[in-house]
Amino acid sequence: MRLKRKLVPWxxxxxxxxxxxxxxxxxxxxxxxxxxxxxxxxxxxNYRIIxxxxxxxxxxxxxxxxxxxxxxxxxxxxxxxxxxxxxxYFIALGLNVKGLRLSRLYKTLLMxxxxxxxxxSILLWRVGIYNTEFGLLNKILTTLGIHKVNYLSENVPxxxxxxxxxxxxxxxxxxxxxxxxxQSVDRSYYESAKLDGAGFLAQNIYITIPALKPILAPAVIMxxxxxxxxxxxxxxxxxxxxxxxxxxxxTIITYAQQNAFVSNNYGLSSAVSIxxxxxxxxxxxxxxxxxxxxx
Amino acid sequence: xxxxxxxxxxxxxxxxxxxGALTGCGSKxxxxxxxxxxxxxxxxxxxxxxxKEPVSIKVWHDGNEAIMKTIETRVNDTLKDENITVTFExxxxxTDQMKLYGNDEANGPDMYMAAHDSLGTFAEMGIxxxxxxxxxxxxMADQLPMTVDAGKYKDTQYxxxxxxxxxxxxxxxxxxxxxxxxxxxxxxxxxxxNTNADAGTYAVVNxxxxxxxxxxVINGFGGYIIDKDAKPGLNEQATKDAITYNQxxxxxxxDGDYNTVTTLFNEGKAAAIIGGPWLIDGINKAGIKLxxxxxxxxxxxxxxxxxxxxxxxxxxxxxxxxxxxxxxxAKVLTVLAGPEVGIDLAKTANCAPANQKSYDDTTxxxxxxxxxxxxxxxxxxxxxxxxxxxxxxxxTESLLAAVNKSGEDVNKxxxxxxxxxxxxxxDMQ
Numbered sequence: 001m002r003l004k005r006k007l008v009p010w011x012x013x014x015x016x017x018x019x020x021x022x023x024x025x026x027x028x029x030x031x032x033x034x035x036x037x038x039x040x041x042x043x044x045x046n047y048r049i050i051x052x053x054x055x056x057x058x059x060x061x062x063x064x065x066x067x068x069x070x071x072x073x074x075x076x077x078x079x080x081x082x083x084x085x086x087x088x089y090f091i092a093l094g095l096n097v098k099g100l101r102l103s104r105l106y107k108t109l110l111m112x113x114x115x116x117x118x119x120x121s122i123l124l125w126r127v128g129i130y131n132t133e134f135g136l137l138n139k140i141l142t143t144l145g146i147h148k149v150n151y152l153s154e155n156v157p158x159x160x161x162x163x164x165x166x167x168x169x170x171x172x173x174x175x176x177x178x179x180x181x182x183q184s185v186d187r188s189y190y191e192s193a194k195l196d197g198a199g200f201l202a203q204n205i206y207i208t209i210p211a212l213k214p215i216l217a218p219a220v221i222m223x224x225x226x227x228x229x230x231x232x233x234x235x236x237x238x239x240x241x242x243x244x245x246x247x248x249x250x251t252i253i254t255y256a257q258q259n260a261f262v263s264n265n266y267g268l269s270s271a272v273s274i275x276x277x278x279x280x281x282x283x284x285x286x287x288x289x290x291x292x293x294x295x
Numbered sequence: 296x297x298x299x300x301x302x303x304x305x306x307x308x309x310x311x312x313x314x315g316a317l318t319g320c321g322s323k324x325x326x327x328x329x330x331x332x333x334x335x336x337x338x339x340x341x342x343x344x345x346x347k348e349p350v351s352i353k354v355w356h357d358g359n360e361a362i363m364k365t366i367e368t369r370v371n372d373t374l375k376d377e378n379i380t381v382t383f384e385x386x387x388x389x390t391d392q393m394k395l396y397g398n399d400e401a402n403g404p405d406m407y408m409a410a411h412d413s414l415g416t417f418a419e420m421g422i423x424x425x426x427x428x429x430x431x432x433x434x435m436a437d438q439l440p441m442t443v444d445a446g447k448y449k450d451t452q453y454x455x456x457x458x459x460x461x462x463x464x465x466x467x468x469x470x471x472x473x474x475x476x477x478x479x480x481x482x483x484x485x486x487x488x489n490t491n492a493d494a495g496t497y498a499v500v501n502x503x504x505x506x507x508x509x510x511x512v513i514n515g516f517g518g519y520i521i522d523k524d525a526k527p528g529l530n531e532q533a534t535k536d537a538i539t540y541n542q543x544x545x546x547x548x549x550d551g552d553y554n555t556v557t558t559l560f561n562e563g564k565a566a567a568i569i570g571g572p573w574l575i576d577g578i579n580k581a582g583i584k585l586x587x588x589x590x591x592x593x594x595x596x597x598x599x600x601x602x603x604x605x606x607x608x609x610x611x612x613x614x615x616x617x618x619x620x621x622x623x624x625a626k627v628l629t630v631l632a633g634p635e636v637g638i639d640l641a642k643t644a645n646c647a648p649a650n651q652k653s654y655d656d657t658t659x660x661x662x663x664x665x666x667x668x669x670x671x672x673x674x675x676x677x678x679x680x681x682x683x684x685x686x687x688x689x690x691t692e693s694l695l696a697a698v699n700k701s702g703e704d705v706n707k708x709x710x711x712x713x714x715x716x717x718x719x720x721x722d723m724q
Contacts, residue, residue: 131555142493248697262685268722
């Protein structure tokens with residue numbers, strides 16, 4: 001009977017464990033295996049185990065370019081997260097103002113960028129907003145008699161352009177989370193605070209923000225990771241094959257892609273992937289610990 | 296009782312979930328399929344007098360569907376009595392698909408059709424059979440030598456050329472004033488006089504930071520992107536001179552992005568574009584009165600003609616298919632090598648046939664664009680088909696974008712991206 005009681009949870013979890021094993025664990029283990037082989041274009045089917053040679057080469061890729069990419073990625077993550085949370089917070093507050101008409105319509109419209117496939121959004125912005133000939137920004141400039149600007153040809157303007165697009169795409173999720181969290185704050189706190197003479201700022205600092213923190217923590221962690229490993233915006237906006245814009249902006253994922261994944265050297269690419277995987281795991285451990293302490 | 300039913304249902308659902316999720320992991324019975332095919336081939340050989348067993352041949356491609364339909368129709372009509380059916384299947388990112396399925400007889404193709412520049416990659420992977428193991432070289436006797444050479448890798452013929460493409464000078468006859476110049480310097484003068492970037496009107500537009508589009512200048516200057524020994528030539532003096540020369544044109548050619556330059560030309564905001572036959576559909580839809588001139592008729596300041604790359608579209612045969620369907624594939628290749636396929640392609644899609652006899656057809660001979668492409672074949676160089684070329688596009692285009700779009704110094708940028716190219720090549724091993 002005791003054995004059965006012990007076995008039952010395992011039996012129920014087995015299907016999920018098989019799925020997780022097949023979809024998540026197996027690819028990681030297989031990548032680990034390939035990383036210790038010399039599998040590449042010239043050894044496509046006759047590859048053999050070569051030990052840790054690929055790791056030595058992968059770590060040698062931690063050069064000045066890689067360090068610069070890490071710096072860019074960290075700055076990208078911090079700036080995006082700060083702006084995302086701040087802007088989303090104020091928009092969500094606005095949406096929750098008492099007596100606001102058509103608030104549901106605004107909320108639906110605000111979801112639009114999030115519902116759109118990322119690939120479509122990025123290409124739309126590239127052509128519709130930033131393009132030198134047909135982009136909205138340059139149309140405005142030429143109407144005002146100012147010379148056209150290539151927003152994506154140099155690193156700083158390209159970084160800002162990517163960030164604006166990322167905010168456009170990511171804000172709806174954050175707004176939705178904050179909006180949901182705001183609904184759960186007991187209105188009586190605000191009434192008491194008002195009676196005590198608390199203004200807008202005091203109400204936000206002492207009631208809203210502390211009340212939102214525990215609810216928002218998972219959303220912030222998730223978004224931090226999505227932002228940290230951002231690839232498609234930077235790649236499609238500035239580095240698409242055949243449409244390079246001239247900026248040399250690199251995040252660690254685009255750097256890894258450029259340096260390891262175009263070579264058809266699967267052994268080396270796998271080693272780089274494992275190094276990045278370990279790097280992200282370490283990063284997540286620190287982030288989780290930080291957030292736990294904060295909460 | 297209720298609890299037991301619940302438990303049973305939940306277990307059943309779990310099992311179904313796992314089975315459902317893993318269904319896609321199953322593969323077709325390769326052994327049986329190949330066995331069947333082998334038996335079919337044997338029977339075919341034995342009983343040539345009896346009605347032949349049907350053989351189907353799957354060809355993967357990443358090109359234009361209409362072009363493939365034209366080829367498919369011609370081949371199937373010709374081989375109707377042989378009971379051979381060819382099916383073309385479009386696969387986006389064919390190079391990656393071939394890497395995944397090139398050794399997989401059950402799920403992979405029997406043949407593939409793509410540009411010749413990926414040939415070395417597939418040959419090194421060991422997934423292709425030499426064409427000469429299936430057909431005699433005499434079958435290719437009428438193909439243009441340049442196209443035949445493009446299908447060779449390490450002196451082995453892996454590809455049968457069907458048609459080829461190259462860059463052309465395409466102009467709007469209603470917008471271009473006077474004769475098209477014959478020197479690049481005169482062309483530049485025309486561009487200076489007829490471009491107003493702020494107003495969004497251009498004399499000539501080009502993808503000025505794309506390696507394929509700058510190759511005519513680089514090759515014409517005697518430079519190179521990569522040589523036959525896989526040595527990158529980005530910081531060779533001749534390459535740098537070419538890039539510097541191209542830079543002044545780039546300043547007058549808009550952003551250089553494919554969509555931008557194509558739209559500018561199709562909307563009548565650019566009088567000319569450096570492009571290829573792949574633009575023709577859009578140009579026709581825009582109702583542009585098109586004039587075409589071969590790039591080889593433009594002379595550079597050093598006296599050489601512009602020398603664009605040519606991309607040869609051809610078919611290769613998978614090793615396993617060459618073993619199991621040799622006779623049927625030989626018949627397909629023989630039809631593909633004939634002049635009729637080339638004539639059909641020229642008439643329906645403005646493709647320049649690889650077979651020289653196709654040009655004897657009066658309609659083909661009268662097609663201005665096809666004649667211009669054929670003329671360019673005299674100076675065009677086949678794109679390098681060594682595997683290392685696949686990692687050269689990135690550094691070359693980064694160099695061009697750095698110079699043309701970010702205003703970096705040519706010498707510094709060339710050294711930087713030459714190093715990147717060398718590193719990318721060494722990473723392949």
